[in-house]
Amino acid sequence: MGKQSAPGYVGSSVRRREDTRMLHGQGRFLADHAAGAHHVAFVRSTVAHARITGVDRDAALRLPGVLGVYLADDLGLAGVPIPSLTNPDPDFSAATSCVLPEQRLPILADDRVLYVGQPVAVVVAEDRYRAEDAVENVIVSYDPLPAVTDPVAALEPTAAVLFDHLDSNEAARMEFSFGDPEAAAAGAHRVVTGTYRMDRHGGVPLECRGVRAEYDTRRGYVEVMTSTQVPHMVRNAICGVTGWSRQHVKVVVPDVGGGFGTKANVYGEEIALAILAEKTGMKLIWVEDRQEHLVGSAQARDQLHHTRLAVDDQGHIVCWEDDFVVDIGAGSLWVAGIVANTAIHLLGPYRIPAARIRGRAALTNKTLVAQYRGAGRPEATFALERSLDAAAAELGLSGEEIRRRNLLGAEDMPYSRPIPYRDGVPIAYDGADYRACLESVVKVLPRSDVQHYQELHPDYRIGYGVSSYLEATGRGPHETARIRLLPDGRFEVTAGAASAGQGHETVFAQVAADALGVPMDCVHYIAADTERLPEGVGTFASRSAVLAGSAVHQCAGELIELATGRVGELWNAEPGEIDYGGGHFRCGSNTLTWSELARAHAVGGAGESGGAVDVTTVYRTETVTWTMGVHAVILGVHRRTGIVKVLRYAVSHEGGREINPKIVEGQIIGGVAQGIGGALFERWAYNGNGEPLATTFAAYHLPLTTDVPSVMVTHLHADTPANPIGVRGAGESGTIAVYSAVAGAVDDAVGGRYHVDSTPIATGDLCRALSGARG
Structure with missing residues (x-):
């Protein structure tokens, strides 16, 4: 194996292995696998409810090159829903009075459509051009029904009910309280109430979705390649719908150009192509175009919060209440997670002695909803942090000071909450010192810098804002990994978490190399498919590094144990007599390397009948770890137009051991960029008929590179014994607090004449506020 190097890759910013092939145009994304496939296009609903x-x-079938047009009945999908993905723990459901009526999300609409963009029929043609022509020649006749577009109105008893099997449009409900909220509020010095709205937006990854499916006649199974973050969930859904065994379908993930939760979902298109491939025997491919994506891929956020925050005369929180509604459109496979995440994270990183939290999800005639970077955490943080800013203004305190007085410190840790997490385990924050994050960020980017930026940008009114956040990371229950010794003495590593740009090829190789005590050059990471690794969960909820990283670490230990036994058989020694370190097995004067062990187990070797040196493991965690941080921002509001320009941004976050600090920093900076987009630009708007108004980038506005400043990131290490590599998740940390930090800075810039209560922040409202200021 060559010269050995000491472990130490974990914690080092080694260069990302993926970058070389990506930068040389050698990535292999879904659309790069189209050779030899017939093209699929979907006929989609043009009305919201009918x-x-x-x-x-x-007419479509008469067109040259059209091979078929299929409806739900043709594929055995009439009335067949997409199977549910997850269910809350019973203890959590009991503690929060969680109720989840059964959703039945159609794979293909057969009798009723529920949103514009819903798949109705599948066209197969020789190429994409003919398929799209055929879509235009499929005539769907509709009998329109009233569209339900307001989530609050949707929950009224008089609202039209979207699903025949339900008696209302309520898709989820949960509620909990502790302390004595009424008594606490009655005795408070100040009570501030608010209504806060975070409008609908989402991940909008660079690469749209896509699926390729083919029936392998030789091996007798369907291979589905899909740009997903959750390949095992896709396989399970296909099997749940078709009744196929897990060996009858193989799900493969190519390179994926961004996910952010949009691709952490199971879609009807994936199930339909799998069935159609087996039915027709054809290799099929569907590549979503951008207009399809903007109406048909899962959207996110879209929450309304009614809040009441009570504080004493020093600004200490005495009671916190929130009643919120989530608009999940025509359905969501992740509704329990979104509502639960919101409810749990509404408690924030603060001392809150009394609270009452209530959340509901409403079905409307809009596009489906899934998790998007944070999945309830940014919305909860916006409601709580904006309420804190409102209380600070009432008391004449700065945003920093009211947080300083309420943030948990080292003396409070661990800090228990009187409710369980979604896994049923009682919540206990396992951080080090949340107040230290505030002090860190205001040192890096102090309020005193405002004057400097005011001099640099006289056409802007300059403001300063801060926001804290808390995030449960590393959600279980488990993740899997596999490591096998290759014939040349190198190692192949696989994990159940699928990469959508997180750097898995690099970070999991770092973990494996350290755990095995070998050079990274000896470790090759290969993306999992459901055949190579039959079980797995996926990439979402800041869990990959924690769960999959720990699985790789555990798997390496088990591989060493297996190999030690094999070496003992070769030497006729007991495993306890054999030492391992630095890639070498030793017993007395005997020494054996991994390469030598591989040769011994090859045909003709001394241990040829011993079997492969190959381990698959399942890593389980009892509960989550907690990551916390504080964001600070300096921005300008243009005096004449009200346009907001973010000038400086800083994040101090309390995390665990960073496998690759540079990748963590990149994740946080990317998250800040997405948060700025949601705070200032992005919105999927609908009219009263449920028709989407943002179907191109001319109407759905994304931040440009000129809208995102340099971001200063400070990592404050906090040990965690919750997993063997001491990691806390960080994938969503960059996004969660951006909305509220930017909103607070806008308030500060306008001079107290305006309180931002919704995103994206309305430039017109700022113009009017500035006009009042000038008057």
Whole structure:
């Protein structure tokens, strides 16, 4: 194996292995696998709510190169829903009075459409051009029904109910309280109330979705390649719908150009192509275009919060209440997680002696909803942090000071909450010192810098804002990994978490190399498929480094144990007599390397009948770890137009051991960019008929490179014994607090004449506030 190097890769910013092939144009994304495949296009609903009275496909079928047009009935999908993905722990459900009526999300609409963009029929043609032409020639007849677009109105008893099997549009409900909220509020010095809205937006990854499916006649299974973050969930859903065994479908993930939760979902298109591939025997591919993506891929956020925050005369929180509604459109496979995440994270990183939290999810005639970077955490943080800013203004305190007086410090840790987490385990924050994050960020980017930026930008009114956040990371229950010794003495590593740009090829190789005590050059990471690694959970909820990283670490230990036994058989020695270190097995004067062990187990070697040196493991965690941080921002509001320009940004976050600090920093900076987009630009708007108004980038505005400043990131290490590599998740940390930090800075810039209560922040409202200021 060559010269050995001491472990120490974990914690080092080694260069990302993926970057070389990506920068040389050698990435292999879904669309790069189109060779030899027939193309699929979907006929999508053009109305938000209607009965389907007929589908005429004759004209489409007469077009040259069109191979078929299929409806739900043709594929055995009439009335068949997408299977649910997860269910809350019973203890959590009991503690929060969680109720989840059964959702039945259609794979293909057969009798009723529920949103514009919903798949109704599948067209197969020789190429993409013919498929799209055929879509335009499929005539769907509709009998329109009233559209439900307001989530609050949707929950009223008089609202039209979208699903026949339900008696209302309420898709989820949970509630909990502790302390004595009424008594606490009655005795408070100040009580501030608010209504806060975070509008609908989402991940909008650089690469849209796509699926390739083919029936392998030789091996007798369907291979599905899909740009997903959750390949095992996709496989399980396909099997749940079709009744196929898990060996009958193989799900493969190519390079994925960003996910952010949009691709951590199971879609009807994935199930439909799998069934269609087996039915027709054809290799099929569907590549979503951007317009399809903006109406048909899962959206996110879209929450309304009614809040009441009570404080004493020093600004200490005495009671906190929030009643919120989540608009999940025509459904969400992640509704329990979104509502629960919001409810749990509404408690924030503060001392809160009394609280009452209530959350509901409403079904409306809008596009489906899934998790998007934070999945309830940014919305909860916005409501709580904006309420703190409102209380600070009432008391004449700065945003920093009111947080300083309420943040948990080292003396408070560990800090228990009187409710369980979603896994049923009682919540206990395992941090080090949350107040230290505030002091860190205001040192890096102090309020006193405002004057400097005011001199640099006289056309802007300059403001300063801060926001804290808390995040449960490393959600279980488990993740898997596999490591096998290759014939040349190198190692192949696989984990159940699928990469969508997180650097798995690098970080998991770092973990494996350290645990095995070998050079990284000896470790090759390969993305999992459901055949190579039959079990797995996926990449979402800041869990990959914690769960999959720990699984790789555990797997390496088990591989060493297995190999030690094999070496003992070769030497006729007991495993306890054999030492291992630095890639070498030793017993007395005997020494054996991994390369030598591999040769011994090859045909003709001394241990040829011993079997492969190959280990698959399942790593389980009892509960989550907690990551906390504080964001600070300096921005300007243009005096004449009200346009907001973010000038400086800083993040101090309390995390665990960073496997690759540079990758963590990049994750946080990327998260800040997405948060700025949501705070200032991005919005999926709908009219009263449920028609989407943002179907191109001309209407759905994304931040440009000129809208995102340099971001200063400070990592404050906090040990965690919750996993063997001491890691806390950080994938969503960069996004969570951006909305509220930016909103606070806008308030400060306008001079107290305006209180931001919704995002994206309305430039017109700022113009009017500035006009009042000038008057």
